[in-house]
Amino acid sequence: MNQSEIDKLRQVQVSAQNHLIDGQSRPASTADRLDVVSPIDGKVLTSLARGSADDVNHAAKVARKAFNDGRWSKLAPVARKKILMQWAALIEQHALELAVLGVQDNGTEIAMALKAEPGSAAATIRYYAESLDKVYGEIAPTAGDVLGLIHKEPVGVVGVIVPWNFPLMIGAWKLAPALAMGNSVVIKPPESASLAILRLAELAHEAGLPDGVLNVVTGVGNEVGEAIGLSMDIDVLVFTGSANVGRRLLEYSARSNLKRVYLELGGKSPHVVFADTPDLLASAKSVAHGIFRNSGQVCVAGSRLLVEDSIHDELVAAVAAVAESMKIGDPLSLDSDIGAVHSQQQLEKNLEFVDTATQEGGEVITGGSQILQDTGGYYMAPTVITQVAQEASLTQKEVFGPVLSVTSFRSEEEAIAQANGTVYGLAAGVWTANLSRAHRMIRCIRSGVVHINTYGGADNTVPLGGVGQSGNGHDKSLHALDKYVDLKTAWIKL
Numbered sequence: 288m289n290q291s292e293i294d295k296l297r298q299v300q301v302s303a304q305n306h307l308i309d310g311q312s313r314p315a316s317t318a319d320r321l322d323v324v325s326p327i328d329g330k331v332l333t334s335l336a337r338g339s340a341d342d343v344n345h346a347a348k349v350a351r352k353a354f355n356d357g358r359w360s361k362l363a364p365v366a367r368k369k370i371l372m373q374w375a376a377l378i379e380q381h382a383l384e385l386a387v388l389g390v391q392d393n394g395t396e397i398a399m400a401l402k403a404e405p406g407s408a409a410a411t412i413r414y415y416a417e418s419l420d421k422v423y424g425e426i427a428p429t430a431g432d433v434l435g436l437i438h439k440e441p442v443g444v445v446g447v448i449v450p451w452n453f454p455l456m457i458g459a460w461k462l463a464p465a466l467a468m469g470n471s472v473v474i475k476p477p478e479s480a481s482l483a484i485l486r487l488a489e490l491a492h493e494a495g496l497p498d499g500v501l502n503v504v505t506g507v508g509n510e511v512g513e514a515i516g517l518s519m520d521i522d523v524l525v526f527t528g529s530a531n532v533g534r535r536l537l538e539y540s541a542r543s544n545l546k547r548v549y550l551e552l553g554g555k556s557p558h559v560v561f562a563d564t565p566d567l568l569a570s571a572k573s574v575a576h577g578i579f580r581n582s583g584q585v586c587v588a589g590s591r592l593l594v595e596d597s598i599h600d601e602l603v604a605a606v607a608a609v610a611e612s613m614k615i616g617d618p619l620s621l622d623s624d625i626g627a628v629h630s631q632q633q634l635e636k637n638l639e640f641v642d643t644a645t646q647e648g649g650e651v652i653t654g655g656s657q658i659l660q661d662t663g664g665y666y667m668a669p670t671v672i673t674q675v676a677q678e679a680s681l682t683q684k685e686v687f688g689p690v691l692s693v694t695s696f697r698s699e700e701e702a703i704a705q706a707n708g709t710v711y712g713l714a715a716g717v718w719t720a721n722l723s724r725a726h727r728m729i730r731c732i733r734s735g736v737v738h739i740n741t742y743g744g745a746d747n748t749v750p751l752g753g754v755g756q757s758g759n760g761h762d763k764s765l766h767a768l769d770k771y772v773d774l775k776t777a778w779i780k781l
Contacts, residue, residue: 288383288397288401288621289621290620290621292383293383293387293397293619293621294619296383296384296387296388297387297391297619300333301323301332301333301388301391301482302333303320303333303334303335304333304334304335304336304481304482304485304505305335305336305505306336306338306342306346306502306503306504306505307485307488307489307492307501307502307503308342308345308346308349308502308503308504309349309498309499309502310492310497310498310499311498313336313342314336315336315337315338315339315342315506316338316339316341316342316345317337317339317341319336319337319339320334320335320336320337321334321335321336321337321478321505321506321507322334323335323392323479323481323482324479324630325391325392325394325664326393326394326618326626326627326628326629326630326664326665327390327391327394327617327618327619327626327627327662327664328662328663328664329631329662329663329664329665330663332391332392332482333482335478335481335505335506336505336506337505337506337507337510338475338504338505338506338510338511338514339506339510339511339514340510340511340513340514340517342504342506342511342514343473343475343504343511343514343515343518344514344518344520346473346502346504347444347446347473347515347518347520347521348520349499349502350444350471350472350473350499350500350502350520351443351444351471351520352499353471353497353498353499353500354441354443354444354470354471354500358497358499358500359466359469359471359496359497359500360441360469360470360471361469362469364419364420365420367416367419367466367467367469368416368417368419368420369495370494370495370496371412371413371415371416371419371463371466371467371494372413372416373494373495374412374490374491374494374496375409375410375412375413375416376409376494377490377493377494378405378408378409378412378487378490379405379406379409381405381486381490382401382405382406382409383401383405384486385404385405385408385455385483385486385487386400386401386404386405387619388482388483388486389404389454389455389480389482389483390618390619390626391482391619392451392479392480392481392482392483393451393452393454393479393480393629394582394618394626394627394628394629394664394665395452395453395581395584395618395626396580396581396618396623396624396625396626397618397619397620397621397623397626398621399580399581400618403453403456404453404454404455404456404483405455405483407453407455407456407459408455408456408458408459408487409459410746410747411456411459411460411463411747411763412459412462412463414463414747415463415464415466415467415768416463416467418467418765418768419467419468422439422468422765422768422772423439424436424437424438424439425437427776431781432780432781433778433779433780433781434777434778434779434781435776435777435778435779436776436777436779437774437775437776437777438774438775438776438777439468439772439773439774439775440469440772440773440774440775441468441469441470441771441772441773442468442470442522442523442547442771442772442773443470443471443522443523444470444471444472444473444520444521444522444523445461445465445470445471445472445473445521445522445523445524445525445771446472446473446474446475446515446516446518446521446523446524446525446546447461447462447465447472447473447474447475447524447525447526448474448475448508448512448515448524448525448526448527448528448536449461449474449475449476449477449484449526449527449528450477450527450528450586451477451479451480451629452480452581452584452585452586452629452687453581453585454476454477454480454481454483454484455483455484455487457527457762458474458476458484458487459487460751460762460763460767461474461525461527461762462474462501464767464768464770464771465523465525465770465771466496466500466501467768467771468768468771468772470523470771471499471500471501471502472500472501472502473502473503473504473515473518473521474488474501474502474503474504475503475504475505475506475508475511475512475515476503476505478505478506478507478508479629479630480629481503481505484503485503485505488501488503508532512532512536513535513539516535516536516538516539516540516543516548517539517542517543518543518544518546519543519544521544521546522544522546522547523546523547523548523549523770523771524536524540524546524547524548524549525548525549525760525770526548526549526550526551527550527551527552527586527762528551528552528553529552529553530552530553530756533550533552533758536548536550537550547770549758549759549760549770550758550759550760551586551713551751551752551753551757551758551760551762552753552756552757552758553586553685553687553711553713553757554586554587554685554711554712554713554714554734554753554757555590555591555682555683555684555685555709555711556587556588556589556590556591556711556713556714556715556716556734557589557591557592557593557705557706557715557716557732558573558574558577558578558589558591558592558593558715558716558718558742559593559594559702559706559715559716559717559718559728559732560574560592560593560594560595560598560602560717560718561595561699561702561717561718561719561721561724562595562597562598563719563720563721564598564718564719564720564740565718565719565720565740567598567601567602567605568605570602570718570740571602571605571606571608571609572609573716573718573741573742574589574592574602574606574609574691574716574742575606575609575610575613575669575691576609576742576743577589577716577742577743578590578669578689578690578691579610579613579625579669579689579691580624580625581625581626582625582626582627582628582629582667582688582689583637583686583687583688583689583690584628584629584633584687584688586713587713587714587736587743587751588687589691589714589715589716589742590685590686590690590691590692591682591691591692591694592606592691592692592693592694593694593695593696593702593705593706594693594694594695594696595695595696595697595702596695596696596697599693599695603652603671603673603693606671606691607652607653607671610653610654610669610670610671610691611653611669613625613669615658615659615666615667615668615669616659616666617662625669625689627664627665627666628665628666628667628688628689629665630665631665633665633687633688634657634665634666634667634688636686636687636688637667637686637687637688637689637690638655638656638657638667640680640681640684640686640688640690641655641656641670641672641690643680643681644672644675644679644680644681644690644692645672647675647676647679647680647681648674648675648676648679649672649673649674649675649679649681649692650672650673650674651670651671651672652671652672652673652693653668653669653670653671654667654668654669654670654671654689654690655668655670655672656668667688667689668689669689669691670689670690670691671691671693672690672691672692672693673693674693675692675693675694676694677694677705677708679692682694682708682709683709683710685711699724699727699728702728703728703731703732706732706734707731707732707733710755710756711753711755711756711757712733712734712735712753712754712755712756712757713734713735713736713753713757713758714734714735714736714737714738714753715728715732715734715736715737715738716737716738716739716741716742717729717732717737717738717739717740718739718740719739719740725739725740733754733755734753734754735750735751735752735753735754735757735761736749736751745763746763747763747764748764749763749764750762750763750764750766750767751763
């Protein structure tokens, strides 16, 4: 990857986009369109089909037909594997194109986007392609005159709703295991970051995925997302996004066919640093990168720094220094460490949190303001705020922006209480040289993931999921396959 390749792809005009249903590009049933505004410069990039309930219902019926006739669901595992592997190879071949398209859509810095989006998507699809012909049923320990078999069968039609921060990565976490198990899919990409998902689906068909198995309906959440939630033809719904939307999806399930709903709802993840951290500068860099990369728009972002009182000032100064050394700018420039905030609305929300934090007694050490206004895009300086109380808004509410709250503690018990002092439980980080303390923290922190002397980077071999109001179910690892299969018992009298 070099800058000239990126600039060349940047100049390619993005055509108006339609739904992809039954292998065909289809306009919305109402012919309505949505403008796609790039966070890089605030300009309209292209437009999308604005889907409706009619579009969702049509896509779901297409997916149901494809499932029932077995064009994919009854294909031999080795045949499904071959197509998924070809899909992964095509994603890698088109990786830079996909990354640039996504960055124009959501503002992630290109160096991160290339690895986290097409790179991660290809790896995830390959992982589940390799696993699908290694998933066995079971033989029950029955009496000698009975044979008990437990079959694992695809659930049918899966509805997928993904967020705008990493649509390819998170989309692949859901699409790959769902398709690997033989299901059909209807996916709603985020209305403000749909372009890369649409191209991903095109590549799936190019790889040989049968028509009707993967269908993409674009549009806004309270129209397309609601229709997916209420669909009688969708058996399982998987979602990553806000808690408010997650609650509505559970209501839609109750009002429709009681579809299973799996929710990943973000968090307010603590990054706990003890005075015996093995490397204070390394922990400072990890804390800064854990909250400021992608402008803090990461579900597992370490947005709360809990630091032992004796090293508070030293660590905060080191984190602030790292933050101030990061270059914020054009996300399609290889010189930029941090790209754009996703939208004007998100930027305004971030700045409101800063204002509220100062009103509640917090002190802004660095950042706290919009920058690069002359670009027309949405950029914010990495922000560190100290003296944040446990009950403060900045402690309790997810910002989803480059804003780090700092709170000090004096004992391990106090650190645990602070770490567990929110309704969330998605991720956490702990820095200590004490192995016993590390294991105690792993056991005591209520969180789906606990990092020790690092933050982020976990691959497909381990699950990602939360507790509390961070949701239910798990993405990644072989455990994710459980969401996309039904168990069927065969009880045979011999």
